[in-house]
Amino acid sequence: MNKTFGLIGGDRRQAELARLLKEKGNTVWTYGVPGLPDALDQAAAADVVILPLPLCREEGMLNCEAAALPTAALFRRFRPDQLLLAGQVRPAQQMEAEQRGLTMVDYFQREDLNVANAAATAEAALQTAMEHLDRTLLDMNCLILGFGRIGRLLAFRLHGLGANVTAAARRPADLAWIRAYGWRSAEISRLGGRLGAFGAVFNTVPSLVLDRPLLMQLPKNCLCVELASTPGIDQEAAEKLGLPCIWARSLPGRLVPATAAAAICDAVFYIIKERGDPE
Structure with missing residues (x-):
């Protein structure tokens, strides 16, 4: 698989996830990911955009320590042909995405990821x-x-x-x-x-x-x-x-981010495969 991934927001899990995706030969752009460079325009334009778990900490605000970023403003940057992945998506954010014709999948609804x-x-x-x-x-x-x-x-x-x-x-x-x-x-x-x-x-x-x-x-x-x-x-x-x-709170992200990121990475590739998207 050789896709462009954009990782926006999150904690150390997102940083480890970026590393894993790069190791698999993919192009990865990041914004608001601890320890990694910010490139919001490129990350928001990627084939697959991976948003954090949980998507929001506060109502309507992306889970992102780098900046206060409303999800409504962020979603205006995305295109209907992109695949958006996020964890623990609230109904309000799911509705925001649908109103813009976006495809957003909640990867935390997968049993395999929940067990891991x-x-x-x-x-x-x-x-x-x-x-x-x-x-x-x-x-x-x-x-x-x-x-x-x-x-x-x-x-x-x-x-x-x-x-x-x-x-x-x-x-x-x-x-x-x-x-x-x-x-x-x-x-x-x-x-x-x-x-x-x-x-x-x-x-x-x-x-x-x-x-x-x-x-x-x-x-x-x-x-x-x-x-x-x-x-x-x-x-x-x-x-x-x-x-x-x-x-x-958020123990996997704070204490075992590498293990947590590996589980999310597996879920991401399962979702892409199950959707029949080209590799």
Whole structure:
């Protein structure tokens, strides 16, 4: 494949992705990518434009540290014959693209990329926890809130390190799977009275789960690691209670960008191949 790629915005994942694309013999232009030169006109005119994951941090603004760039203004630079790829596209931005006749594909809707991202997030979550703990995870009682992709993979990794794993979920099927794997299960709606022995809590649920009354039941040195984009742990309450609480957002991009970029690169080429675009 020999295409022209434009990478606009993002974090260290985009920088690693640019390197991978160049290694495959493609021409790559970048703008707002950490550590790489800015060439917005060339990047915006490329055959394939790869926008960041997530596409926006703030409503209507591209996820880009280099400049404040509204997506509506950026989309005016694109042509209908280009392929636009972005991650976690919000409805408003999808509508902006469609109104201009643009083809934008959300690469983060792919299951293969979601699984790879979840695996990277789970491993990075352990790294984050171990950097903030003064004791090992071996024989520590650990609670995972939510049993989706990240929750499942995190449970396996904690178990492999010798932690005592409890996973909390809402769906009866998830609770059954937790027990089938040999871990303790808990219903998220019935956590009261069961929180007094945990050394670490990892949240993956993007809605409030641990409010102040529940946080008060945790041991004073319990480490709370927030992995959801919308916090499920009341961080202000945790801080007032003296609980160590880390909002570990965008872990793949911050801690394992090379692995995360390789997964995005694979997804990009799968999308191009599945669309039947010429190589």
